Amino acid sequence: MxxxxxxxxxxxxxxxxxxxxxxxxxxxxxxxxxxxxxxxxxxxxxxxxxxxxxxxxxxxxxxxxxxxxxxxxxxxxxxxxxxxxxxxxxxxxxxxxxxxxxxxxxxxxxxxxxxxxxxxxxxxxxxxxxxxxxxxxxxxxxxxxxxxxxxxxxxxxxxxxxxxxxxxxxxxxxxxxxxxxxxxxxxIHLPAGWLRLLTDDRLRPVLSLMHTRPGERWTVDKLARAAAMSRTSFANHFRSVAGVPPLTYLNTWRMLLAQRSLSDSDAAVGPLGARLGYASESAFSAAFKRHTGESPSHYRRGQRRAWQFADSS
CATH class of the missing domain: 2.60.120.280 (Regulatory protein AraC)
Structure with a gap:
């Protein structure tokens, strides 16, 4: 749903x-x-x-x-x-x-x-x-x-x-x-993006897999089979709906999970990266910094300071 x-x-x-x-x-x-x-x-x-x-x-x-x-x-x-x-x-x-x-x-x-x-x-x-x-x-x-x-x-x-x-x-x-x-x-007729992606019936099984099993080594071929589509049709349809390729969306979803975990818990960076499908802590940290502009540890400290200040204001 x-x-x-x-x-x-x-x-x-x-x-x-x-x-x-x-x-x-x-x-x-x-x-x-x-x-x-x-x-x-x-x-x-x-x-x-x-x-x-x-x-x-x-x-x-x-x-x-x-x-x-x-x-x-x-x-x-x-x-x-x-x-x-x-x-x-x-x-x-x-x-x-x-x-x-x-x-x-x-x-x-x-x-x-x-x-x-x-x-x-x-x-x-x-x-x-x-x-x-x-x-x-x-x-x-x-x-x-x-x-x-x-x-x-x-x-x-x-x-x-x-x-x-x-x-x-x-x-x-x-x-x-x-x-x-x-x-x-x-x-409104939704433009390409994550909100339109959520409404697409053909891609719902794929989205469910990426959201519930983000650490799995997904490929376009695997995701296309889950959608019961050819590789080319799936890749083209996903991009037209989401505005980005499937694996780009998957990486973004992983980063959102990482941001929430770093903000809300004391999860260690290495195990967190492993759960999200990264082979090493350095690979995860590099991907996180590309997405947010900050290292995981710096992001965690900044988020906690920001919301402590907001709560007190």
Whole structure:
């Protein structure tokens, strides 16, 4: 099942979220800001808004319940309201906003929420390559109901000091991103990449083998037989779906497993490399450094420092 494969891949994604912009306004209004966040969510909680950013030809006309996902955009402008007069400039607030802003209101009140997403390096590698520059999820989409629930829960956890809030924020953000990916799969013809690969019925047996037995010495011939295809047909089809050859994908999967293990455990480098199919510790270390730019031991230290700092901030 695709959800099983998506869950397996998505397990590598670690997130933290901060509600960084939130306001309610009546009458004409506008807010502008630069953004350097890899991923940013904009949600209209009530009313409507028009969102403009680099990478789109015309403003998104957002209604209550709509969510936009900005992928490595450099600036955004959001405006809304009805009536005459010069739009009121709404500055971006410096920190989290109290939940009281989202209570009550009337039909002519626009309520907008912005959330910055912090991703671990693996999460950035996986998500930024498959999400469009601007993803748009309408309230009428099948996944939107669950997404709105996730946004409400995230807002509550971010703005309270309840025990376990930091853990809840991370998990709720991951669920929110999962809902977005599900909607993306349902609504859009997927470009070549790992997300499209997960949806390909012909390649599912091959993907299952590579994921569950990554240390085996796979060849294109072996994988083609598992897919019940000729070697040439399999290699061509895999590349057209995944965007990379089969063994390149396998090596990437091995590196993702290695990154997770180095971040989450004290596994020794040599045995870890052996489990992933490398003949020696030096061969594994060289492959890991080509993929990440760091040695396994340096990567492990850096990841632990980064997430300890994020947890304390």
């Amino acid at each position: 695709i959800d099983d494969l998506l869950s397996e891949v998505f397990d590598f994604v670690e997130t933290q979220s901060l509600i960084s912009d939130a306001f309610s306004a009546r009458g004409p209004w506008v807010t502008r800001s630069a953004t350097s966040d890899p991923l940013k969510l904009i949600a209209v909680v009530n009313g409507g808004a028009r969102l403009t950013t680099d990478g789109i030809d015309r403003p998104l006309q957002m209604q209550a319940g709509d969510v936009a996902v900005l992928n490595n955009r450099s600036w955004l402008k959001i405006q809304g309201g009805n009536g005459d007069g010069i739009p009121r400039e709404i500055p971006s607030p410096p920190g989290p906003i109290a939940v009281r802003l989202f209570e009550g209101g009337s039909d002519d009140t626009d309520v907008v929420l912005g959330s910055r997403l912090r991703l671990n390096p693996v999460g950035q590698e996986l998500l930024l390559q498959v999400l469009p520059p601007v993803g748009y999820l309408r309230a009428s989409a099948a996944a939107a109901t669950q997404l709105r629930c996730s946004l409400t829960r995230l807002m509550e956890e971010t703005n309270t000091n309840r025990i376990g809030s930091a853990f809840a924020v991370r998990r709720q953000t991951q669920l929110m991103l999962l809902d977005i990916l599900r909607a993306y799969i349902e609504q």
